[in-house]
Amino acid sequence: MASLSSLCSSSPSLNPKHSICKTTLNPPRLKTSLAYPARTLLTPTRTLLTPTRSIARDIPADLSKTNDNLPYKPKQLGLEKDPNSLWNRYVDWLYQHKELGLYLDVSRIGFTDEFVSEMEPRFQKAFKYMEELEKGSIANPDEGRMVGHYWLRNSSLAPKPILKTQIDKALDAVCDFADQVVSGKIKTPDGERFTQILSVGIGGSALGPQFVAEALAPDNPPLKIRFIDNTDPAGIDHQIAQLGPELASTLVIVISKSGGTPETRNGLLEVQKAFREAGLDFAKQGVAITQENSLLDNTARIEGWLARFPMFDWVGGRTSEMSAVGLLPAALQGIDIREMLAGAAVMDEANRTTVLRNNPAALLALCWYWASDGVGSKDMVVLPYKDSLLLFSRYLQQLVMESLGKELDLDGNRVNQGLAVYGNKGSTDQHAYIQQLREGVHNFFATFIEVLRDRPPGHDWELEPGVTCGDYLFGMLQGTRSALYANDRESITVTVQEVTPRSVGALIGLYERAVGIYASLVNINAYHQPGKYCCILLPISHLILEMKVISVVVLAWPCVEAGKKAAGEVLALQKRVLAVLNEASCKEPVEPLTIEEVADRCHAPEDIEMIYKIIAHMAANDRALIAEGSCGSPRSLKVFLGECNVDELYA
Numbered sequence: 001m002a003s004l005s006s007l008c009s010s011s012p013s014l015n016p017k018h019s020i021c022k023t024t025l026n027p028p029r030l031k032t033s034l035a036y037p038a039r040t041l042l043t044p045t046r047t048l049l050t051p052t053r054s055i056a057r058d059i060p061a062d063l064s065k066t067n068d069n070l071p072y073k074p075k076q077l078g079l080e081k082d083p084n085s086l087w088n089r090y091v092d093w094l095y096q097h098k099e100l101g102l103y104l105d106v107s108r109i110g111f112t113d114e115f116v117s118e119m120e121p122r123f124q125k126a127f128k129y130m131e132e133l134e135k136g137s138i139a140n141p142d143e144g145r146m147v148g149h150y151w152l153r154n155s156s157l158a159p160k161p162i163l164k165t166q167i168d169k170a171l172d173a174v175c176d177f178a179d180q181v182v183s184g185k186i187k188t189p190d191g192e193r194f195t196q197i198l199s200v201g202i203g204g205s206a207l208g209p210q211f212v213a214e215a216l217a218p219d220n221p222p223l224k225i226r227f228i229d230n231t232d233p234a235g236i237d238h239q240i241a242q243l244g245p246e247l248a249s250t251l252v253i254v255i256s257k258s259g260g261t262p263e264t265r266n267g268l269l270e271v272q273k274a275f276r277e278a279g280l281d282f283a284k285q286g287v288a289i290t291q292e293n294s295l296l297d298n299t300a301r302i303e304g305w306l307a308r309f310p311m312f313d314w315v316g317g318r319t320s321e322m323s324a325v326g327l328l329p330a331a332l333q334g335i336d337i338r339e340m341l342a343g344a345a346v347m348d349e350a351n352r353t354t355v356l357r358n359n360p361a362a363l364l365a366l367c368w369y370w371a372s373d374g375v376g377s378k379d380m381v382v383l384p385y386k387d388s389l390l391l392f393s394r395y396l397q398q399l400v401m402e403s404l405g406k407e408l409d410l411d412g413n414r415v416n417q418g419l420a421v422y423g424n425k426g427s428t429d430q431h432a433y434i435q436q437l438r439e440g441v442h443n444f445f446a447t448f449i450e451v452l453r454d455r456p457p458g459h460d461w462e463l464e465p466g467v468t469c470g471d472y473l474f475g476m477l478q479g480t481r482s483a484l485y486a487n488d489r490e491s492i493t494v495t496v497q498e499v500t501p502r503s504v505g506a507l508i509g510l511y512e513r514a515v516g517i518y519a520s521l522v523n524i525n526a527y528h529q530p531g532k533y534c535c536i537l538l539p540i541s542h543l544i545l546e547m548k549v550i551s552v553v554v555l556a557w558p559c560v561e562a563g564k565k566a567a568g569e570v571l572a573l574q575k576r577v578l579a580v581l582n583e584a585s586c587k588e589p590v591e592p593l594t595i596e597e598v599a600d601r602c603h604a605p606e607d608i609e610m611i612y613k614i615i616a617h618m619a620a621n622d623r624a625l626i627a628e629g630s631c632g633s634p635r636s637l638k639v640f641l642g643e644c645n646v647d648e649l650y651a
């Protein structure tokens with residue numbers, strides 16, 4: 001097993017011998033004589049020769065109001081089908097990053113030269129915007145903060161020396177801690193090695209680590225990772241049960257930028273309970289990654305957890321993979337995190353050019369704009385043809401949709417922007433929804449992620465004469481790309497040589513920048529989260545009791561989106577329902593109440609449906625609540641509590 005110092009080394013791992021040209025220009029792959037793949041592969045070739053067909057691309061009327069200045073896009077457009085012209089387009093537009101071994105093919109997106117010219121001023125504005133962002137502009141005005149995820153992989157870019165010091169210090173601390181855990185210098189309270197990681201976090205505090213673990217963790221990592229990323233009790237129980245006796249050698253990493261996200265707090269409380277029940281001291285196995293002085297940070301400090309790592313306020317959750325959030329779990333799994341950082345840094349550098357054609361992130365943004373009319377009229381289907389990249393689409397879902405899904409543009413116009421992202425992996429998805437992509441409603445464009453290296457060198461074999469398993473995967477990708485295009489479905493192809501820390505870092509860097517540029521093209525802010533702070537008063541007492549924190553910042557509870565606010569309101573209503581039921585159940589004799597009566601006594605007749613649902617949920621979960629009648633006929637129900645809580649009555 002490699003030591004952590006070597007894991008954190010920065011030597012490039014790409015093999016220059018793995019040339020894309022060899023593979024892509026190798027026509028014999030398609031000349032298979034096998035009936036099954038031959039059918040799949042030959043169909044598109046036939047279809048490619050069909051005459052060009054025009055398809056309507058009407059921009060919805062109501063959107064034209066907010067997009068008066070959209071560059072001209074022909075309403076009637078047929079995608080180029082002539083093989084020679086297509087080949088020329090492919091060669092003309094192919095982007096290659098030699099050092100990263102990364103290619104971007106935008107030839108199957110139908111933008112015209114006129115369109116590109118008209119977009120040019122917008123791109124120059126976007127490049128300027130990104131430059132200012134990297135220099136430390138207040139890119140998130142709602143929170144009055146800078147947006148500095150680019151500095152994480154090149155700390156010398158940080159606009160102030162103190163920031164550079166903080167970044168370098170945090171990275172050293174991550175490497176050092178991971179090194180000590182992996183080498184066994186830091187041990188469990190029983191003096192054993194840590195064998196497992198339980199990561200507790202949600203959203204940006206989970207998706208990056210999940211993606212990277214799936215993509216890069218070795219088959220036998222020094223520590224295996226599992227995730228609690230929800231407040232689903234059964235899901236939490238499952239993770240804890242799977243750990244079994246290994247809970248004693250589990251490092252629990254609690255990740256939350258704000259340090260107050262309810263799902264994460266609940267996960268923590270559940271894990272702490274499991275530790276208590278197993279007679280284990282949680283603090284000696286707990287690690288917090290959060291902003292300084294957050295609720296979580298204070299809890300970890302007061303309780304003396306094993307370690308704490310900073311999250312910087314200028315790093316957003318959805319762009320935090322290259323901070324301690326992503327780096328610590330990765331390093332503990334034996335992933336070379338400095339290589340990840342190097343890959344992202346090299347990609348960032350490539351994305352700084354102001355020449356559109358040479359800027360891969362800008363090319364992606366151009367394609368997104370063209371394909372979705374700059375208004376999100378088409379969804380982005382992400383299809384990595386590599387199992388280990390399965391979670392890339394999920395990761396991108398948050399990065400893209402949280403960044404671009406905005407109601408207002410920068411001038412305050414209501415634009416309801418966004419770009420929907422979904423996808424799993426090829427060729428698996430060909431056996432699920434690709435039927436619709438090819439023939440059904442035309443509401444998407446695709447992004448293929450291709451990995452040239454099928455297996456580590458020396459491990460391949462031919463399962464049929466001249467054909468490997470990886471040739472099939474390759475054929476499925478190319479066949480699907482051609483088949484979609486033949487039906488006027490546009491696609492982008494991103495190609496990497498191998499799935500390595502460097503290429504994964506580069507992919508993350510590529511999409512982070514594409515999102516920033518696209519946001520500028522459509523005049524929205526990718527980095528804020530309007531309505532992030534709203535108040536949830538409900539869990540105060542619970543919080544104080546459970547987290548042993550004396551004063552809490554509950555008035556600034558980050559509710560992040562309306563769903564969380566609504567959840568708080570539901571829980572508050574549940575408390576009122578319980579109080580009303582308790583009062584009725586303490587009477588002699590007990591007074592069963594109809595749902596209407598409960599709603600009236602809660603002074604919330606308008607919430608009667610929610611009250612019914614609260615009661616049905618509690619009844620299904622052994623909550624000392626007795627319901628007579630049938631839940632299927634809500635009006636027939638009469639409810640009371642199995643026991644009277646006198647203390648509660650006079651509280």
Ligand SMILES: O=P(O)(O)OC[C@H]1O[C@H](O)[C@H](O)[C@@H](O)[C@@H]1O
Pocket residue numbers: 202203204205255256257258259260261264317318402529560561
């Ligand atoms: O890291 P946390 O503060 O716990 O936030 C976790 C997640 O919460 C919300 O859902 C935000 O929309 C995400 O951007 C964030 O990543």
